[in-house]
Amino acid sequence: MTKSETSGVGRPRPADSQWPLWEVFVQPPGAEPHQHVGSVHAVDAEQALQNARDVYARRGEGVSIWVVPSSAIVASTPDDMGPFFDPGNDKPYRHPQFYKVPRGVRL
């Protein structure tokens, strides 16, 4: 056998030898929206739910857990920063600034 076949260098390795990654969202008590709290590795949905409960929900953090395969998350990229998120402060007509709130109305 040649050296390159037996040595570790150059031998192909799986990109991630761990189980699939799942993102965890926990809803705090008080009917607020679910918050992203971190991630867990798991082989299937039931195990992801249990792992999330054991890692992220043992100290009264929440009342509901969502787990989502990380591969299902579609995210904006840094390149999108300008086109997506630059505020339109130079366009006052975009913001509801000219409306007078009647007395007694709570925002």
Place this chain on the structure above:
Amino acid sequence: MKKDSSAATRPQNDTVEYLLRLGDDRLVLGHRTSEWCGHAPILEEDIALANVALDLVGQANLLLSAAATAENAGRDADALAFLRDGMDYRNAHIVELPNGDFAFTIARQFLFSVFSMVQSDALQRSTHVDLAGIAAKMFKETRYHVRHSGEWLLKLGDGTDESHRRVQNAIDALWRYTGELFLGDDVERRVAQQGIGVDPSSLQPAWAAQAGDVLSRAGITTPDVAWMQRGGRVGKHTEHLGHLLAEMQTLQRQHPGASW
């Protein structure tokens, strides 16, 4: 009745005896489960097993506190946990066995947790007010233990050849220890008559049905056992308990009364 050297620390009444049996099961299993901390196959499972251990030790704390109150001899839960010798412990053999491999740990966890779940469900109706409250908390926690260990049993049993073999070996080794959980003696019959406790023999059908369902779905067979191991309820233990207590009690015995 023959006197023995533990007469000075033998509980005086059935309620104390019964609460010690309940508490010691969970204290010993909690300690065994905690031995996985830092050694589990994956990080999430390390945390999961630590959670289970914390639940069990918390249950033991409540049960041994209730036992100390019922005993009314100046001892508290810590004194019962850390200053009794092995022959005064009242746990069943199954919880004191060494952890073995992950399959053995999960199989033992599952078999005991189904028993504990069925037992604590029934004890919610105890006429002993403290015990009924403790049982309600135990029932909630133990339902998760059953769910967690049951899920692992399915994955391992219906998994690779190696994982299946390890689970089958574990169940084959453990089955002879399951009978003790349902052996009722006069103590349990008397506390059941008073409505304080539950005769464990009445729990066996529900346990067999629930445990059997998961095992068959996992493709695991249960062996025929001619003789069920027993003796823990009267202080006759395996050789493993002494070593466990030596580790668990060493700090309190070297530094009596030490606290955080």
